Amino acid sequence: MQSNKEEIPLKTHNRFLKSSVIKSAVTLLTALSLSVCLTACGGSQGDSSGNSQAPAPSGAVSSVAPEEGLLRTAVLYDITTLDVAKTTDDYMVPMNIFDRLFETRMVDGTAQILKSLCEDYSISADGLRYDFVLKSGVVFSNGSPLTASDVKYSFERLLITAAQNTDIPLEVVGGDALMKKEADSISGFEVTDDTHFSITLKAPNAGFLAELSSPAMSIVDAETMENVQGFGTDPADTIGTGPYIITEWEANDHYTLVYNDKYWGPEPSVKKLIVRVIPDPSTQNLMFQNGELDMIDLINLDSAIVQSTYKKTYADKIVTTPRVGLTYLVMNQDNEYLRDVNVRKAIGMAIDVDTIIQNLYSGDAIREYGIIPTGIWGHNDSLTGFSYDPEGANKLLSDAGYMKGQIYFELSMDSSATSDTQLLYQDISQELGKIGINAEVRTYDHASWLALRNSGRMNSFIARWGMDYNDPSNIMYTFFGSDKNSRSRSINYRNRETIARVASAPSIVNDQERMAEYQALEKKIILEDAAWIPLLEELHLYCTGERVENFIPQWAGFSDFYAADVTLK
Secondary structure (H helix, E strand, O other), X not given: OOOOOOOXXXXXXXXXXXXXXXXXXXXXXXXXXXXHHHHHHOOOOOOOOOOOOOOOOOOOOOOOOOOOOEEEEEEOOOOOOOOHHHOOOOOHHHHHHOOOOEEEEEEOOEEEEEEOOEEEEEEOOOOOEEEEEEOOOOEOOOOOEOOHHHHHHHHHXXXXXXXXXXXXXXXXXXXXXXXXXXXXXXXXXXXXXXXXXXXXXXXXXXXXXXXXXOHHHOOOOHHHHOOOOOOOOOHHHOOOOOOEEEEEEEOOOEEEEEEOOOOOOOOOOOOEEEEEEOOOHHHHHHHXXXXXXXXXXXXXXOHHHHHXXXXXXXXXXXXXXXXXXXXXXXXXXXXXXXXXXXXXXXXXXXXXXXXXXXHHOOOOEEEOOOOOOOOOOOOOOOOOOOOOOHHHHHHXXXXXXXXXXXXXXXXXXXXXXXXXXXXXXXXXXXXXXOOOOXXXXXXXXXXXXXXXXXXXXXXXXXXXXXXXXXXXXXXXXXXXXXXXHHHHOOOOOOOHHHHHHHHHHHHOOOHHHHHHHHHHHHHHHHHHOOOEEEEEEEEEEEEEOOOEEEEOOOOOOOOOOOHHHEEEO
C-alpha cells in the first residue's frame, strides 16, 4: 500500500515564475542572441542522424535527415541505474524494456489498469488470494521464455536486495520472513506450472492490481540474472520482455533504446529512441527549435519562454497532462499553535491558491481541495475545501482567543529548493502574516531538512507527492495510515479512529463502498480536522516536433514515458 517514493520538497523543475519576468526576458534574449550568433558564425551542426555523438547547440537546422523511426528527446540529468530494485526515480528505461503483469495506461482520457503479461486472473471472495495466468509464448529479448518462476523470482529479488521498492512484495504472506532471511522463498507465492501461479496477501488490498502496474514490479528473467554480472549497469546484461532493448548508455551523454524484434505486443511506430543528457534547458530549447529534438519537456524551461514562444508559435503541438500528485502544506499538530484546529483552518482560509496558480505557475496547475488528486481513481470532483477568506480567518482566530502576532511557527525549506519554490514559501509566509500569523521561513541543507522532517519535529513545510500507482492508498495510507507514517512526515495526526479507518480501507473489496469510504475519510481529514492544506496539482506540458504525429504522456505525468505511445509521421 505504501510507496517507497519519497515526497519531493518541490525541487524537481526549473520553471521560474512571473515575478522573475525581467530575468526571464534576459534569458530569452540571451538564447536568441546565441542562436543568431551561431547561425551567422557557422556554429557546429548537431548530429541529427541518430549517431551517439551528442550534438552541440546549432543555430541552423541540420541538413541531415534523421533516420526513419527515430525519436530524439533530452533530459536534464542522467539515470543512475536500470534496476528497479535500486531506484524509485529512474524509470524511463525500465518502463520501456521491461513489462509488468499489468500496466496503467491512458484510454479515452482515463487512466485504466490493463492486463499486460497477465492473460487472466481471479480474486477470492475474501480478497486475499489472486490466481494468475501468464500470456503464453512471451520471451525475453535474449530468447529465454517467460515463466511463472520468473515472476516469483522478480518478487523475491526485491526483498532479497532490500534496497528499494520492497513494500509491494512485503504484502505477500511470507515476504517478511524472506527479507529477514528467515526463509528461502515467499511462502504466499505458489507456482503451479509455467503459466499458472497464485499470490496470497497478508491482508486484503483492493488496490493490489494497480500496485502491480507500477514500474517497481517489472519482471526480470531468473535464468539471465543467474548468469550476468552487470544487470542494471551494463545494457547487454539488462534483459526484459518489453518493446525495446537498451543498446548503449554513455554516462552523462545519452542512452539509446531500439525495438525488440522478439516483443510479443504490437510493433511500435518508434523503432529507435535516443535520450540525450542536456543539463542546460536553454540548450534543449535551441535544439528543439532547430529540429535536433523531436520532443521537449517544457517543465524544464523558463516559464517566460513557454508563455512567449511555445504557447504561441507551437500552440498546436503542445501536449498537456496533469502531473498526477499533490502540492500541499503540512502543519505539525505537536506545535503548540498548530495543534488547534481553528489555527489550521484559518491558515487554509488565508492562502489564495487561485492567485498562486496564476502568478506563480502561469495558470498551469489545477486547484486541489482534497487528498486524492485529479487523475486518481476515487478523486472527488465535487469536493470543496477552504476558500480564500482572510477576513473569516481573522475572525476565526479572534474568536479562538488569539491576538495578532501571538501565533508563531517555522516554515522549513530545503536549501536545494528552486527559485519558484522559494517564492511559494515566501508568498504563503506573507499571506499568513496578513492575518497576524508569524510563519518564519528557515532554510536547511537537504540532509538536515530530511532528518528533521523524519523525526516528526518539523513545524511546517511544503512538498509534493507524485502518485506512482492509480489507487488512493498510495497517498492516503502513506500519510495517514499509521501513527508511524504520520509522525515520519511531521504531521502527528492524533485521530486514532480515522487512522484505523485509513489502514483498513484497502480491504474493502467492493469498489463503490471503498470509494465512498475514501471520500468520507478525505472530508474528515481535510474539512473537519484540517490536518493538511491541499494546494494544487501542476500540469505537465510537452511540445512535439514536426515528425511526431501523436503522443500520449505517461498517465501520472512523470517525465518518463512509454516510447510506444509516440506515433511518428
